[in-house]
Amino acid sequence: MAKAGQKKTRLIIRTIVLLLLVSAVVYTIASKDKVKVLAVGDKAPDFELVDLEGNKHRLSDYKGEGVFLNFWGTWCGPCKKEMPYMENQHKAFEEKGVKILAVNIAESNLKVETFRDQYGLTFPIVIDKDKSVKEAYNIVPLPTTFLINKDGRIEKIITREMSEKEIISLMESIQP
Amino acid sequence: MSKIKCQCGHDNPFGTVLCERCGRPQTEEAKESKLVDMRYEGAARRSQTYKRSIIDKIWNFFSSVKIGISIIVAVLATAAIGTIFPQKLYVAASTEAEYAAYYERLYGLAGTIYYKLGFHDMYNSWWFITLVGMLGTSIIIASVDRVIPLYKSLKKQRTKRHPSFMKKQRIYGEGLSEDPEAALIKAEEKLKELRYNVKIEDGAILAEKNRFSRWGPYVNHLGLIIFLFGILLRGIPGFYVDETMWIREGETRSIPGAEGYYLESKEFIMENYTKEEADEVFGDALERVGMIAKNYQTDVALFQTPEGGLPGSDQMDFVKDYSIIVNKPLKFDGFNVFQMDFRLDELKSMTFQLTEKATESSLGEFTVDLTNPGREYELDNGARVILSDYYPDYDGVKDGEPVSKSPIPNNPAFIFKMVTPAKPEGEMSFVAIKQTLETEVNDYKVKFISAETRDISGLTVRKDKTLYLLLLGGIIFMIGVSQGAYWNHRRIWIQKGSNGELLIAGHTNKNWFSLKKELDQVKDVANLPSYEDRQDKESILQDKEVDKV
Structure with a gap:
C-alpha cells in the first residue's frame, strides 16, 4: 500500500513540475511581443484630444454609440483614399449611432485644416500632438482603424486601407 | 520494480551499482570490473528506477545527460547560425514583406531560407524559446535526479565497507601490520591533523573532507535556473x-x-x-x-x-x-x-522675403515654423502672404497633386498666396528648395533667405526589475563553480582485514595527486602498507621498478 501511495505522489509531483515548465515556455512564446498590444475584446483606452476648433473629445463621451476610430496622416496615401468613403458613411451612419473620430498623428493644424477643407470632411478630427494616444493604441502602420462597440470594447482592428464596401459592413457591425 | 538484495542483507532499489550499506558491487558489470565506478556513489539514479507512465518517460528523457548535452549543442548551433546574417532588430524595415525582401535582396536564396526558418528573429522564435525551455527542464530534472540519491548515499554511508568495495577503489593497498590497533590510532590522529572528519567503527576508519564540493555542480545549476527564470520574467508586463x-x-x-x-x-x-x-x-x-x-x-x-x-x-x-x-x-x-x-540640424523654420521681381525690392520678411506653420504672414505696406498648403517632405507631383512622403521637414515645399496692394487678388506660387513654380507669370516672388535648424536626441x-535576480543567479552560479573547482571531496578508508592485515583505500572526485600526498603522510606516521594508484600507469611502473631494485 505504501508503495502504491509513493508511486502516486511521484506521478503527481512529476506531472506538476513538467506542467509548470511547459507553461513557462508557452507563456514566454506567447508574450514575446514585449509591448502590451491591444487585442479584440479589450477595453479601448480612453483619451482626451482637442480638435481644430479647440473642442475636447473624449472617447468615453461616445458611450452607448459605436465608434469608428481612424488613425491617419495627411502624407499617407491610403489614408487619403479612404477619407471620401468615410465622409459618405459618416453621413449615412450618424443617425444610426455610429460615429467617426479621426485621430491625426502629431501634424500641424495648418496641414490638417487644409486637408479637411480640401476633402470637405465633416466628422471630428483631433490631433494627437504628443503621440500619447498613438502610444496607448500601439499604432504602427497608418492608416489603422479601431472599431469600438457601444460598450467601449474593441470589435476589430484594421491595419490597412479599406474599400467603401468594407467600411459600410464594419460600421454596421458596431451599430448599437 | 524489484529490489536488489545484497549479500549483507540490505535491500537496494533497482538500478543500484554498489550496495548502499556495505559497498559490495551489485551488477555483473561492477563485479567483473577491476575498478568500480564511483559516480553518484553507485546509487540508483531515479530515472533508472521507474519507467512506467508517459510522465515517467518524459521525465527520464530530460534526466539523461546525453539529451542535456544534445540540447546544449543544439542551442549553441542555432545561436551560431543566428549570427550569420543580421538579426531583424538591425534591419531597417517595418513590415514582414520588407524584411523578406531585405534578406532576399542581400543574401539571395540563403537569405530567404534564413528568413523563412525564423533565424532573422531567432530570440523570439518559438523553436529557440522551446530549446532554451528544454535546456532549463533538462537542468532541473537531471540535477534533482542525481543530487537526491547522491546526498542520501553520502549521508548514510557506512564507515566499515566490505573488502570487495575497498579492493575496487582506484587507490588501494593491503599488507600485514605489526600492530594494527596502534596504526589505526596514529592514522586517526594524523588524519585529524590534516583536517579530515574521522569516523571509527569496529576497527575501521572513514576519513572524509570537503564533501560540500560535491554540491558545486548543483549549486551552479541552481544559479542557471534563477538566471533563466529572470529572463522569463522579462516577458511579464511591468518587469x-x-x-x-x-x-x-x-x-x-x-x-x-x-x-x-x-x-x-x-x-x-x-x-x-x-x-x-x-x-x-x-x-x-x-x-x-x-x-x-x-x-x-x-x-x-x-x-x-x-x-x-x-x-x-x-x-x-x-x-x-x-x-x-x-x-x-x-x-x-x-x-x-x-x-x-x-x-x-533638422530644418526647424525657414525665413523668406517677399520681393517684387522687376525692382528686386523687398516687401518684408517672414518666418515659417516648419512644425507648426501659421496661416497668414502680415508684411509691410498692407502686403501679406498666405500659406495655402505645405508639404514637409516634398516628393514630386502625383495625380496632379504635390505629395509629401512623410511628416518630417526633410524637403519642405510651400504653396504661397502673395497678396499685395498692386495685386489684391493674390498671386499663387509653389516654392520648394531650389525650385519655384508659377501657374501664370507673377509680379512678385517669395525668396528664401535663411533657415534655422534643431537637433534630435x-x-x-x-x-529592468529582473536585474537583481540575474545578478543573484550569476553569483550563485559562480559560487557553485568555485565550490566544485577549488575544493575536492576526499575520502580515505582504513580497516583491519580478517587476518590481521590492514586495508587502505582512497577516493576523490578530482586532484588525485593531493589525495596521495596526504595519504603518504598518514602512511609514514602510522606505518600503513603501501598502496598503488591503479589508473596512473606511471606510478605502477615506478613501483615495479622499485620492486626490481
Whole structure:
C-alpha cells in the first residue's frame, strides 16, 4: 500500500513540475511581443484630444454609440483614399449611432485644416500632438482603424486601407 | 520494480551499482570490473528506477545527460547560425514583406531560407524559446535526479565497507601490520591533523573532507535556473522595458513604455574638445582625427499626468528638470532614460522675403515654423502672404497633386498666396528648395533667405526589475563553480582485514595527486602498507621498478 501511495505522489509531483515548465515556455512564446498590444475584446483606452476648433473629445463621451476610430496622416496615401468613403458613411451612419473620430498623428493644424477643407470632411478630427494616444493604441502602420462597440470594447482592428464596401459592413457591425 | 538484495542483507532499489550499506558491487558489470565506478556513489539514479507512465518517460528523457548535452549543442548551433546574417532588430524595415525582401535582396536564396526558418528573429522564435525551455527542464530534472540519491548515499554511508568495495577503489593497498590497533590510532590522529572528519567503527576508519564540493555542480545549476527564470520574467508586463524614442528640441512626447510620463526636450548639446584644453591628453589624437567629442547631452523636463489623467489631455504636472548625459540617465519610477544617439540640424523654420521681381525690392520678411506653420504672414505696406498648403517632405507631383512622403521637414515645399496692394487678388506660387513654380507669370516672388535648424536626441527608455535576480543567479552560479573547482571531496578508508592485515583505500572526485600526498603522510606516521594508484600507469611502473631494485 505504501508503495502504491509513493508511486502516486511521484506521478503527481512529476506531472506538476513538467506542467509548470511547459507553461513557462508557452507563456514566454506567447508574450514575446514585449509591448502590451491591444487585442479584440479589450477595453479601448480612453483619451482626451482637442480638435481644430479647440473642442475636447473624449472617447468615453461616445458611450452607448459605436465608434469608428481612424488613425491617419495627411502624407499617407491610403489614408487619403479612404477619407471620401468615410465622409459618405459618416453621413449615412450618424443617425444610426455610429460615429467617426479621426485621430491625426502629431501634424500641424495648418496641414490638417487644409486637408479637411480640401476633402470637405465633416466628422471630428483631433490631433494627437504628443503621440500619447498613438502610444496607448500601439499604432504602427497608418492608416489603422479601431472599431469600438457601444460598450467601449474593441470589435476589430484594421491595419490597412479599406474599400467603401468594407467600411459600410464594419460600421454596421458596431451599430448599437 | 524489484529490489536488489545484497549479500549483507540490505535491500537496494533497482538500478543500484554498489550496495548502499556495505559497498559490495551489485551488477555483473561492477563485479567483473577491476575498478568500480564511483559516480553518484553507485546509487540508483531515479530515472533508472521507474519507467512506467508517459510522465515517467518524459521525465527520464530530460534526466539523461546525453539529451542535456544534445540540447546544449543544439542551442549553441542555432545561436551560431543566428549570427550569420543580421538579426531583424538591425534591419531597417517595418513590415514582414520588407524584411523578406531585405534578406532576399542581400543574401539571395540563403537569405530567404534564413528568413523563412525564423533565424532573422531567432530570440523570439518559438523553436529557440522551446530549446532554451528544454535546456532549463533538462537542468532541473537531471540535477534533482542525481543530487537526491547522491546526498542520501553520502549521508548514510557506512564507515566499515566490505573488502570487495575497498579492493575496487582506484587507490588501494593491503599488507600485514605489526600492530594494527596502534596504526589505526596514529592514522586517526594524523588524519585529524590534516583536517579530515574521522569516523571509527569496529576497527575501521572513514576519513572524509570537503564533501560540500560535491554540491558545486548543483549549486551552479541552481544559479542557471534563477538566471533563466529572470529572463522569463522579462516577458511579464511591468518587469522589463527597452524602448527607443526620438525627440526634437522643443517637442513634448509621451515616453514609450512609461505610461503617463512625458518628456520635453529643451536642448541637445554636443561639445568637442578644443585645442587648448585637449593639449595634455588628446593633443596628438586631436591633430590626427580633427574632432573628439566631449559631451552629448539632452536637457529635458519630465512631466506626469495627474492621477486619472487621460492620454492626450494637456493636464500635466511638472516633475523635474534634468540633463541627460551619457551614462547619467534620467531616473524616475524604476525607469532610466539614456542618451544614446542624435541627429543634428533638422530644418526647424525657414525665413523668406517677399520681393517684387522687376525692382528686386523687398516687401518684408517672414518666418515659417516648419512644425507648426501659421496661416497668414502680415508684411509691410498692407502686403501679406498666405500659406495655402505645405508639404514637409516634398516628393514630386502625383495625380496632379504635390505629395509629401512623410511628416518630417526633410524637403519642405510651400504653396504661397502673395497678396499685395498692386495685386489684391493674390498671386499663387509653389516654392520648394531650389525650385519655384508659377501657374501664370507673377509680379512678385517669395525668396528664401535663411533657415534655422534643431537637433534630435535619440534616447533609450529602460526599466529592468529582473536585474537583481540575474545578478543573484550569476553569483550563485559562480559560487557553485568555485565550490566544485577549488575544493575536492576526499575520502580515505582504513580497516583491519580478517587476518590481521590492514586495508587502505582512497577516493576523490578530482586532484588525485593531493589525495596521495596526504595519504603518504598518514602512511609514514602510522606505518600503513603501501598502496598503488591503479589508473596512473606511471606510478605502477615506478613501483615495479622499485620492486626490481
